Amino acid sequence: MHEAYRKTLRKRGITLLILTGAIILSCLTDFAIGPSGLSPSALLHTLLHPDTVPATQRLIVWQIRLPYTLMALCVGAALGLAGAEMQTILANPLASPFTLGVSAAAAFGASLILVTGLHTALVSQSTLITASAFICALLSVLLLDKISQSRVASTNVVVLTGIALVFTFQALVSLMQFIANEDALQDLVFWTLGSLTRASWAKVGVIAGVGGVVSLFSFRAAWQLTTLRMGEERAASLGIDVARIRRASLIRISLLSALAVSFVGVIGFVGLVAPHIARRLLGEDHRFYLPGSMATGALILSLSALIARVLVPGLIVPTGIVTSLAGIPFFLIIVLRREELN
Amino acid sequence: MPPVGPLTVKNLNAGFGRRRILHDLSPKPFVSGQICALTGPNGSGKSTFLRALSGLIPSQATLTLGDENLAHLPLAQRAQRCLYLPQTLPAAVQLPVIEALMAAQRACGPRRHEEITISETEHALAWLDRLSVSHLALKNMSTLSGGQRQLIGLAQALSRRPVSLLLDEPLSALDLHHQFAVMRLLQQETRERPLITLIVLHDLNIALNMADRVLLLHEGRIKADGLPAEVLTPEVLRDVYRVHAHVERGQSGRPFIQISGIAEKT
Numbered sequence: 286m287h288e289a290y291r292k293t294l295r296k297r298g299i300t301l302l303i304l305t306g307a308i309i310l311s312c313l314t315d316f317a318i319g320p321s322g323l324s325p326s327a328l329l330h331t332l333l334h335p336d337t338v339p340a341t342q343r344l345i346v347w348q349i350r351l352p353y354t355l356m357a358l359c360v361g362a363a364l365g366l367a368g369a370e371m372q373t374i375l376a377n378p379l380a381s382p383f384t385l386g387v388s389a390a391a392a393f394g395a396s397l398i399l400v401t402g403l404h405t406a407l408v409s410q411s412t413l414i415t416a417s418a419f420i421c422a423l424l425s426v427l428l429l430d431k432i433s434q435s436r437v438a439s440t441n442v443v444v445l446t447g448i449a450l451v452f453t454f455q456a457l458v459s460l461m462q463f464i465a466n467e468d469a470l471q472d473l474v475f476w477t478l479g480s481l482t483r484a485s486w487a488k489v490g491v492i493a494g495v496g497g498v499v500s501l502f503s504f505r506a507a508w509q510l511t512t513l514r515m516g517e518e519r520a521a522s523l524g525i526d527v528a529r530i531r532r533a534s535l536i537r538i539s540l541l542s543a544l545a546v547s548f549v550g551v552i553g554f555v556g557l558v559a560p561h562i563a564r565r566l567l568g569e570d571h572r573f574y575l576p577g578s579m580a581t582g583a584l585i586l587s588l589s590a591l592i593a594r595v596l597v598p599g600l601i602v603p604t605g606i607v608t609s610l611a612g613i614p615f616f617l618i619i620v621l622r623r624e625e626l627n
Numbered sequence: 628m629p630p631v632g633p634l635t636v637k638n639l640n641a642g643f644g645r646r647r648i649l650h651d652l653s654p655k656p657f658v659s660g661q662i663c664a665l666t667g668p669n670g671s672g673k674s675t676f677l678r679a680l681s682g683l684i685p686s687q688a689t690l691t692l693g694d695e696n697l698a699h700l701p702l703a704q705r706a707q708r709c710l711y712l713p714q715t716l717p718a719a720v721q722l723p724v725i726e727a728l729m730a731a732q733r734a735c736g737p738r739r740h741e742e743i744t745i746s747e748t749e750h751a752l753a754w755l756d757r758l759s760v761s762h763l764a765l766k767n768m769s770t771l772s773g774g775q776r777q778l779i780g781l782a783q784a785l786s787r788r789p790v791s792l793l794l795d796e797p798l799s800a801l802d803l804h805h806q807f808a809v810m811r812l813l814q815q816e817t818r819e820r821p822l823i824t825l826i827v828l829h830d831l832n833i834a835l836n837m838a839d840r841v842l843l844l845h846e847g848r849i850k851a852d853g854l855p856a857e858v859l860t861p862e863v864l865r866d867v868y869r870v871h872a873h874v875e876r877g878q879s880g881r882p883f884i885q886i887s888g889i890a891e892k893t
Binding site for chain 1: 704718722726761767787
């Protein structure tokens, strides 16, 4: 039996490796395809010897393509992790930053700063946008948590509250659009559609750094989260401070959602779909489930980014549109499979 | 491990909000090596009693284990000493049984030193073996029956090796064979470790034959506390459970309760 369990562990290790391989492949393809028609050898040359190529080529590779590709990875992983933790904490298979309105709340937070044009000498506007997105995301997550904790809360009540949040914040963002000036309006549209085209090295650095630290905290809580999955009372009876674990997790979810939204806008369904695939592939031992969901999220968004580039020739479609179109059928499957909801 | 204890409860009051469920309970100390069956009609406060002891709900009481005041301990340490097994079954998640047990071990951080000699997986497998369910080790919790999940929940609790086990209806989903097997294992563990075992039982015949002591609760108060045969008398059964009953002895000499009818409300 001991040996058989080792085999299970090995199988999971291989699954994670395959996922990583698929991510690398998807990234390479994503990186290699583009309207400028650079050949793979030219791309490689630009990567290895940036000083020897023309400035435009260098700019395309280093300032446009590479950040775009890496941003897809980082945001996908962040959303995958946020979704996985949310589904565990709320014990709800339909939970994700997008479906329960956390992303919409973050988008509203971002729009608030953008439209009011608020900025200070000490803090840049982009930092304020992220901070405001974080605060709104945190408030929405706290509300969802309160409701899922209350005695009347069934899965449906939480989901319906989430839908109410989505509508509320969408309406508020629309209001912001209505009162915004031309420049701010364009930015807002970008936010509501969700697009990777504004990726930059600074943003990639921030989300990779913060996301990396946040994920370490998640991994550290893996055993507790696994125990929590078996029931809140059971987790508490085994000595877990459930309130503290939930609180820490909610802050992580808000941070990840806020970063993703403030950098690339609202990207739907990655956070919902990735945990389900990871659960299927790796089970719910959070030592594997959390990194698995991150990897799956990264792969999904990387593939979506690729599709977004090739869908309409010569044009990069906002990635949020691709993930939504691909995610809706999946969403319906989860809803229709009743046993998961009960 | 040397015998620890006893578990002493003095002036225990507990409830939800304004509704008081337990009224000033001071049972005799619970000693190690003994199984105490907690019985009483529905809503008499049995689960609340165990939850209050484990610190899962707030209560007013003086709770000591040996010379240690339990109320002063953080939840994780308290659970190392008094482990409560809830009545609800572990959720049917996509988690192999062996990992469900490993998670229970790791819930409060790395295991204690004394147990680090054998690996986590071996420790988990050993407990599954003792409950005769080692064949389920790699099955997902989501594919198990209710009774099987109850056994896994019990294995989680036992494998944590607490000083005191507080079991809330651990037999409710089990068939006859497993009810008996689990009680026998609990007797064995209680004597050998030794453990302070408190167990909520609805089956009074099991309480009568397999417990060392019965604590009978009625409307949040102690109705009787003592040896099973002394507590479970026809008079008590009539007053508390409102049934006409008498205790008979079978061919093996074991007592059993025979119900003959419903007693009118007095």
